[in-house]
Amino acid sequence: VIILLSASGFIYLSQAFYKNYQKWLLAVVIICLSYNPVKFSILNHPYEYIYYNEFTGGLKGAYLNYETDYYYTGQTEASEWLIEYLKRKNTDSAIVKATFAVDWQFREYPGIKTSYFRNEERSHYDWDYAIITNRYIPVFQLKNNIWPPKNAIHRILVDDVPICIVLKRETKADYLGYMALIEGRYSDAIDFFREALRLNDQDEMIFYNFARALNGAGLFMEADSALDKALEINPDCESVLMYKGDLAAKRDDSQKAKMYFEKLLSVNMKYYEAYVRLSGLIADEDILKARGMLRDCLRLNPRYKPAIIALGDTYRKDDPDIAEKYYRLADTIN
Structure with a gap:
């Protein structure tokens, strides 16, 4: 299609400019405009397809704003x-x-x-x-x-x-730490993660799992520091934001918990669990907003069972019949 459109455009232009000097001028313009794409293609084969024009700033300008090697x-x-x-x-x-x-x-x-x-x-x-x-x-x-x-x-x-x-890979301590973590061997996991971080402090998930192990061992302040370090590496890390929100909620710091869940939803509006958590925090102060949030979640995923149950919970006190309707609906979803 692109080739056909390009050919049609060239034919149209060649017919529109009927005088010889106009055609020569058109040819010069086309050659000049083709210089950068042709140069890029010659110098960067086989990556011709990731050329971006000069209005974008070339590939360097596109690097932070557009996909580059989208065909891998x-x-x-x-x-x-x-x-x-x-x-x-x-x-x-x-x-x-x-x-x-x-x-x-x-x-x-x-x-x-x-x-x-x-x-x-x-x-x-x-x-x-x-x-x-x-x-x-x-x-x-x-x-x-x-x-x-x-x-x-x-x-x-x-x-x-x-x-x-x-x-x-310089060490497999990060992997061994993760395996120890999921097996509940928190002390071993902590030792492995400390070793891993001495060699690699640029992986937010190592800090995240390190924090989980530290919390499991009761080292809460050190765990918070590890999570903060993870967010320094990747402020939009969904796992860390969710975990920080859950920890804040458990510590009855609802304002901080809301902040993390709201940040998480701004990063990924399809992180459905965050809708349920956030609605639970605001239900007491604004029940209508909580319901609206859960309905937003269900518009994205109508079969997300925790949101249906949570929506039923918001009606349990003032309208048990509606609550029961949502509970029955949730029972139909596996």
Whole structure:
């Protein structure tokens, strides 16, 4: 379609300018306008498709505002680099995680086990190397040079913009800490997370899980500090905002709890659990607002059972019949 529209435009312009000098002038204008796209394409093959025009500021200007390597092409180059790197290190077995499937790139290397993971959950998995594109990286981390992280051993650059990186894991203490945490071994988890943070203090989820372990061990003030550090790395981290809100609510600090839940919903309006938590905090002072909030949640997800039950709870005192209607509706949802 784009090609047809472009061709139609050229034909129209060539017919509109019927004098020779006008056609030559048109050709000069087109050549001048094509200079930057052609130059970018030649210098940055095979990444021609991520060209942004000069009104945007080129790729550098688009980096913090638009998707760049949205087809994950950089992962192929990163995979090829990692294959050669492992050969130089005489390594024929490793666990490689990636933010998009790289099975095909490593198909001839059976000792290299590949699988997908989410970048923000990288500390939850066992891996030796990771291939991560700049898609879905928080803008705050891009703007403040937190990404790429310090343990990146290779960067794929296009016009000096990092579109993909290769990480080498320096320690698996973060993963071991997470496993200890979910098994309820808080003391072990704390020791592992302390070790992990000595080598990597740029991962908000390590601080988040560290805080969970500290709270489990009764070290509440240190846990709060760890959560604050997590928000310094990523102020929009949904897990941390939710946890901070829950902790504030348990400590009867409803104002602070509201602040965290409201912030969370501004980051992700589909974080349904936050609607239920926030409505519970404001129901006593403004029941209509609480109901409206729960209805907003149900407009986004009509089958979200906790919101239906919470909406029923708001009617339990003044209109038990309506409350019962919502409870019966909730019972129909598995």
